Amino acid sequence: MIQLYGLRMSNYYSLVKALMIDKGVEFEEVKAPPTQKDDNLERSPMGKMPSIGVDGKYLSESLAIAQYLDQIAPEPALLPSDPFAAAKVMELSCHVKLDIELVARRCLPELLFSQPVSDETKESVKVDLERGMAALERILVAAPYAVGPQVSLADFYIYYSFGLASGVAGKVLGMDLLAAHPRVKSVIDKMAEHPSVMRVEAEKAA
Ligand SMILES: N[C@@H](CCC(=O)N[C@@H](CS)C(=O)NCC(=O)O)C(=O)O
Incomplete structure (x- = not known):
């Protein structure tokens, strides 16, 4: 256990x-x-x-x-059996984690603890988020999952990173992070119906 x-x-x-x-x-x-x-x-x-x-x-x-x-x-499996395809899943997961979620996190103190972050930080986070989103768009497949027809680790990183990143962007930066990214939104919507994700979210809300 x-x-x-x-x-x-x-x-x-x-x-x-x-x-x-x-x-x-x-x-x-x-x-x-x-x-x-x-x-x-x-x-x-x-x-x-x-x-x-x-x-x-x-x-x-x-x-x-x-x-x-x-x-x-x-x-x-969380990764495809082909070594290069598996590495592409890791690549996508890393970009989402490091270039979107971790960037948005810089503004988390304002959202969670009412600790204002500076305008300078907000501006740099906006710029870096746009860059992270552009990077994701370049490698996202979204057919219908992040890298193709099968769920992979990247889909879990997308779902659980954008909950935080979109919340921060909307509430602290006044920015709709997904507005110009319907393909990312479609992956998130698909994962919202994934049984394990549904159970986790239901137990979180209980
Ligand atoms: N790189 C870590 C990040 C974990 C992380 O940031 N956890 C947050 C909660 S979601 C945390 O513990 N924050 C408290 C802190 O930074 O001290 C991972 O992928 O597990």
């Missing part, structure tokens, strides 16, 4: 939970807010969520956890 540490409100926690459900891996949820306390740092060296526990050992970072899950429970 794997322990999943974190809180349901976290997008990356939700992503890992959806992957575990998809793969039929047995897990239990352990409430663990992000802190700099020793027990949390032992699980996650930056004190973030999520992390998982496996036989008394710990692993953090959603991408590393996803790779681990794909190896212990290969079906349904």
Whole structure:
């Protein structure tokens, strides 16, 4: 049995939970807010969520956890079997994570904690988000999933990154991040109907 540490409100926690459900891996949820306390740092060296526990050992970072899950429970696969196609899924996931979600995060303190971010930060986030969206458009297939007919890891990163990124863009930057990107929106809408995602969202709302 794997322990999943974190809180349901976290997008990356939700992503890992959806992957575990998809793969039929047995897990239990352990409430663990992000802190700099020793027990949390032992699980996650930056004190973030999520992390998982496996036989008394710990692993953090959603991408590393996803790779681990794909190896212990290969079906349904998160990556195509062709090595180059698999690397393209990782490429897309990295761009979404680093060039969109992480960029939007710079404005998260204003959205979540009413801690205003400077106009300068907002301007730079807007510019960087536009650049990240353009990058995503260049490599997105959206037919109907991110890289083609099958769900892959990239679809989970898109779904769980845009919840945060679109919220920040709309509420803090006054920007509709998806308005000019109907193909990205179609992938998000498709993933909203994915059974594991539906269960995660329902349990989050409960
Ligand atoms: N790169 C990490 C990011 C995890 C992350 O940013 N988690 C957020 C919650 S969604 C967190 O713990 N934030 C608290 C903090 O940064 O201290 C991953 O992919 O797992």
